[in-house]
Amino acid sequence: MSRPASQAELSAASALFQKKFRKETGTFLAEGIHLITDLARHPQWVEKVFWYPGEETSLPSWLKPFPESCIRLVTLRQLEKLTETGHPQPVVAIVRNPWAGYQLSQTGVKKILCLFNVQDPGNLGTLIRTAAWFGWDAVLLTPDCADWTSPKVIRSTAASCFSIPVVNDDRELGLLNQLALSHRIYRLEMDGSPIRSVSSQQDPLVLLVGNEAHGFRSMLASRIPETAISIHISGKNPLIDSLNAGVAGAIAIYDFSGN
Numbered sequence: 001m002s003r004p005a006s007q008a009e010l011s012a013a014s015a016l017f018q019k020k021f022r023k024e025t026g027t028f029l030a031e032g033i034h035l036i037t038d039l040a041r042h043p044q045w046v047e048k049v050f051w052y053p054g055e056e057t058s059l060p061s062w063l064k065p066f067p068e069s070c071i072r073l074v075t076l077r078q079l080e081k082l083t084e085t086g087h088p089q090p091v092v093a094i095v096r097n098p099w100a101g102y103q104l105s106q107t108g109v110k111k112i113l114c115l116f117n118v119q120d121p122g123n124l125g126t127l128i129r130t131a132a133w134f135g136w137d138a139v140l141l142t143p144d145c146a147d148w149t150s151p152k153v154i155r156s157t158a159a160s161c162f163s164i165p166v167v168n169d170d171r172e173l174g175l176l177n178q179l180a181l182s183h184r185i186y187r188l189e190m191d192g193s194p195i196r197s198v199s200s201q202q203d204p205l206v207l208l209v210g211n212e213a214h215g216f217r218s219m220l221a222s223r224i225p226e227t228a229i230s231i232h233i234s235g236k237n238p239l240i241d242s243l244n245a246g247v248a249g250a251i252a253i254y255d256f257s258g259n
Contacts, residue, residue, distance in 0.1 A: 002059070005050055005072035013050065013082050013094055019147050026097045028149035029082065032089040033062055038159035039093060040065035045162075047094040048072055052079040054090060063091070084151050097149065099165045104138055104175060105182075110203035111136040112183065113253065114169075114176060115245075116210040117144040123246035124148060125156025127209060130250045132160035134257040139166045140175060140206070177224060179206050185226035188252050190242065192228030195255045207256060209249035 013029065015021040022028050027047055030039065039046055040062065049071045051063060063071060074082070082092045104112065113131040118124050124146045128139050139148075146153060148166050169175040179185070183204040208226065231243070231251055243251075 002051070002068050002071040002073050005074050005078065009048065009072060010050075010074070010078055010081070013048070013092070016094065017084075017151065019150070022147070022149045026100055027094050028097065028154065029092055029151050030095045030154055031083050031085070031092045031151065032155070033091060035154070035159050036091050036093055037062045038162055039095065042098065042162065043067070045096050045098045046070060047096055049091060049093045050074045050079065050082055052076055052090040085155075098162060099167060102138075102165045102167055104140065104165075104167055104179065109137045110183075110205070111256070112138050112140055112179065112204075112206045113249070114140040114142070114206050114208045115145050115249075116142045116208055118209065118211055118245050119144065119146050120245070121146050121150060121152035122156050123244060123249075125153045125158075125161075126246040127249045127253075128153075128157045128164065128166060129160040130253050132157075132164040134253050136164065136253065136257075139164060140179075141166065141168050142173065142176075143168070143170060173224065176206070180224050180226075185224060186229050186256075187226045188248060189228045189230050192230040194232040195229050195252055196232070198227065198229060199255045199258075205256065207249075207252055209245055209252065211245060 016027060016029050030036065036049065043066050046066060047070065049063065049066055051071055052074050079088055079090065079092065113127060113136055115124065115127060118127065128148065131139055141148060148161065154161060183206045185206045185208065186198065187208040231248060
């Protein structure tokens, strides 16, 4: 039977709002029925589920895939301390990082989205979600990106982070240098070759999308062989000088997906 959450369990969960503890434990928080329903396909990834039953008298169907031994009952006040939203949904889970130890070098990883210094959680989540939607194989994050395991990013991915591997390059472009030996590298810029002129080429490839304010300044000194590409459109509004990283990256992903 499910039992009430202990204070120690609640404290351990609330500590996961901090990146330090997410990194130390290899876990993060996932909030909401939609995320939990998606995780039901992988119950082994879930460490604990904190559920506020409200008026419910029995376990709802979306919780039944999880062992009752990992479900903890919480009060509304306790639940509010485990969420960042003003009107929380009745469930929050502690999830193990499903991509810990994932190797980008394994066979079949042909289309990779690499995000460079993308610090906005909304843009990061949007790009992960878009890559997953179009069936890309993985997302690689450089060290200056926002933490993809933060609650804001997890929410903005709309559970897509559970269907596409997300990997951190903690070696200052070490993984990207390694991928350059087997993949073509395309860097999305303001001034480059039109995407449509190269998007018909075959996999494998890495698409680099950077922070719209700072671009790829530090990466350019690394001498990674790559091709600058850009989004070309007729009739562009001259008063608009750029797109944000989320929108520009989504367009490029679409073009490289054979559309």
